[in-house]
Amino acid sequence: MTNLTEDLRAEVAPGGTAGHERGLAERRSLRARRARTVNVVIYAVLVVLVAALLVPFLWMLSSSLKENNQVFTVPIQWIPEEFVWSNYSDIWTRIPMMGYLQNSLYLSVIITFLQVLTGSLAAYGFSKIRFPGRDVLFLGYIATIAVPWQAYMVPQYIMMQQLGLTNSFNALILLQAFGAFGVFLMRQYYMTIPDELCEAARIDGLSEYGIWARVILPLSKPALASLALLTFVNTWNDYMGPFIYLTSNRLWTVQLGLRSFVGQFDAEFAMIMTGSVISVVPILIIFLIGQRYFIQGIATSGMKG
Incomplete structure (x- = not known):
């Protein structure tokens, strides 16, 4: 009887330990995915903000390479048809x-x-x-x-x-x-x-x-x-x-x-x-x-x- 109980414990214990470890691994994986998602969202927001801040400077740079009558065209022509390098x-x-x-x-x-x-x-x-x-x-x-x-x-x-x-x-x-x-x-x-x-x-x-x-x-x-x-x-x-x-x-x-x-x-x-x-x-x-x-x-x- 004692030997049978010990055999059952030997079979159940490893499985229980393995299940616990799998649960921990799944929770760690879930936390890692959440952290990656948060980082992606943060970087996306930062990229959008940086792009918004750079828009005036890009427009200024583009306008510096245009003829005077092309600066305020609507819609904005970000890339001039002809670069007027002579302005510089x-x-x-x-x-x-x-x-x-x-x-x-x-x-x-x-x-x-x-x-x-x-x-x-x-x-x-x-x-x-x-x-x-x-x-x-x-x-x-x-x-x-x-x-x-x-x-x-x-x-x-x-x-x-x-x-x-x-x-x-x-x-x-x-x-x-x-x-x-x-x-x-x-x-x-x-x-x-x-x-x-x-x-x-x-x-x-x-x-x-x-x-x-x-x-x-x-x-x-x-x-x-x-x-x-x-x-x-x-x-x-x-x-x-x-x-x-x-x-x-x-x-x-x-x-x-x-x-x-x-x-x-x-x-x-x-x-x-x-x-x-x-x-x-x-x-x-x-x-x-x-x-x-x-x-x-x-x-x-x-x-x-």
Whole structure:
């Protein structure tokens, strides 16, 4: 009797174990299929969103290779019947395009450097140095982001005019050398750096400027790259600032220079699109170079506040 019971257990146990394992395998397979389905849906949505974002740029590129009277044809002709490559050579002779690009590059580089410098210094003070009223002062400074530029545009212009800085790059550089957003971005990143590093540097005899330059900055490359890229793009694409302060044609930026193709009764849209494509190239190159640091800096700047 005992031997028969043991034989029955030997026959049932393996089958039960095998069935349990098959059930687990089926559940794992079901979860894997669901995960793949979710991933496919997510990637499909992302592809649709990216395509929607790229449509204006593709239209701009297509329009830059057309005759002027073919830009606004209905329906849109995405591939021109005849590619007008001469637009990319004619624009350099029609307007001083190289001069406009140089002016935009000069302003963008100078303002970006100053904003990164001033923003990182101020952020260090607001994050690593304790002084009375620090948080209140920081809150008040950041609150200026909510004030629209149009609210103080006229007082700013009057100040620059009284200082004799209108129709010069100095007005734009002075007004944009400081930015509350840059201070906020850098300060949020600095808060993720342990205070113990600063304390150890102070014990070793480093000054606050030494700590900022030799300890904090080397650890802040992602945030610095993010701020530099955002500032450069914003300055490069700025239209209203140069439009208000730069009246001489030799000082115009590329955004103002493209206005040369807008006449009283019509506009050369094909040439405007050609110039727009050319103006996008420097931004694209800079973003491709710094995209790794940019994404890392944006992702980590809000981790601690």
